Structure formats: C-alpha cells, structure tokens
Amino acid sequence: MGIPTPTTPQGKEGLAALLAEPGRAVVALDFDGTLSPIVPDPDQARAHPGAVRALSGLAPRVRSVAVVTGRPPGVAVRHGGFAGVPGLEHLVVLGHYGAERWDAVTGEVHAPAVHPGVLTARAELPGFLDRIGAWQGTWLEDKGRAVAVHTRRTEDPDAALDLLKGPLGELAERHGLVLEPGRMVLELRPPGMDKGVALAEYLNEVGAGSVLYAGDDLGDLAAFGAVERLRAEGLPGLLVCSGALDEGGEPTVAELARRADLVVDGPGGVVALLEALADVLSI
C-alpha cells in the first residue's frame, strides 16, 4: 500500500515535512484503539500483530517514535511487546497521560508520587457505585496513580456511562482529581497533565522538526490540540484518526475524525500507514 493522501493542506504539509526530513520527525501514537484493537477486557488487549514490526521498521528512519497513552507505561510496554525489540532501542512510552514515562534505553519507568486523592477515591468507589445504582457489570480498573470505571461489559454501556458521569465528576472534584472520559470508561486521575502537555514537552525535548500523531479517543483530543497549536507556530504536523468500528460496532469519536487530516481503518490501518512510511523512507 502507498501512503494515503491527507485530506487537508496542513496534513499534506505535515506529511511532506516528515518525508523531506525524516531525521527530525517524531511519530507519536496512542495505544488502545490505535496500536491495539479495542476488546472488552483491558487486560486482554494486545498490540495489533503487525504493530511491533511496523514500529521497529519505521523508528530507525525517523527522529523518534513515542507511545502516548492513558495506560500505566509498564502495562503498555507489556501489552505492546515493546521491550527489547531491535529497532525500538529508543522508544519512549508516555503513560498515564504523560505523568509517567518509560524509556527503552534504560528500561526504567520514571514516576512521581501518587496523588493522595487517588487513594481516598479508590477506597470510596465500591460503596459509592452501589449507592448510585451503577449498572451490573460496571467494574473498576486500578491503575495505580488513577482509577478507571468501565461500562463496556454492562448490558447498555452508553446508558451505564451516562448514569456515572455526574456523580463521578463530583466524586473526582471532592478528591482533588479530574474525570477523564474515554471509550466506555471514566477515569479519576490527578489534574495538571494531559496528552497535549506530554506531547508538546516531548517534541520540545527532542527538537522535533515535524510530528505525526495518531489517536482514536477523547483523551487524544488534547494531543490533537497541541499539534494544532504547534502548527500555528510553524511546526508541520499530520493528525491521524484511527477510525474504524471496533468489535462492538462502536463508531469513531466524531470530533477526532473531524479534526484529523487522515482517517484510517483502526489499528490495521495505522499499521499499514507506518509500514508505508517505512517503505518510502527506506528507498
């Protein structure tokens, strides 16, 4: 497959800059829904079978490759199979929306102290969910520095999520946390960091000359926003939406698709794009 053509002038400019000067290009990608197909149980999520090969084929040809995820970085590394891969020696995973970082070079995770509100909210949550009549099948994912409330396994995930939004927003506020919405999930996490801040800091750190960012979910809008702001300041960028229906037939996040320069067919489409870029850059 060739490289698909972006539908916007900014996207075309971003792609052209990446191809003209790949040694200054950063390729940054979300994990769930972008590199890894959406599945009902987050523990069972694994990178698309072609993802590691595609990433390791592209990484030596660009300035750097980063994964920017809401997952704890260690979990993304395990589920992605990213450790010890030839070609991915400099991979960086910005996890927990940028609050924690894993570097392939050291194999270590850098993580600040856990926000106390996460501990108190986590303790309160089981009783709280009972009291507000959360749908059967609603369940908690303990993420260490955050706690996520999932509804994908309930009979009506959208209705179950709607019921939770208001009460969980108040609970988060009471504990000094923010509520991060995602695909059939609401996460209580500390404020002050998001994928946009994390991505912008990383691009600055590595002296990026262009950026490609790919995502599929609401949490990726902050990264899209960062690329849009940086583009206005002169840094070329290409925004990619991983946009297929998932296993449950769930549609793409509409705002992400609207703001993207390119919509590809889910993780399979993202992998095909990475392979096409590596192919062109290897000529």
Ligand SMILES: O=P(O)(O)OC[C@H]1O[C@H](O[C@H]2O[C@H](CO)[C@@H](O)[C@H](O)[C@H]2O)[C@H](O)[C@@H](O)[C@@H]1O
């Ligand atoms: O930033 P991401 O890499 O997209 O991570 C966001 C959240 O992803 C996970 O949940 C999502 O994927 C699950 C597995 O496919 C799916 O079951 C769930 O419905 C999705 O919301 C993860 O469980 C969360 O902790 C991440 O924050």
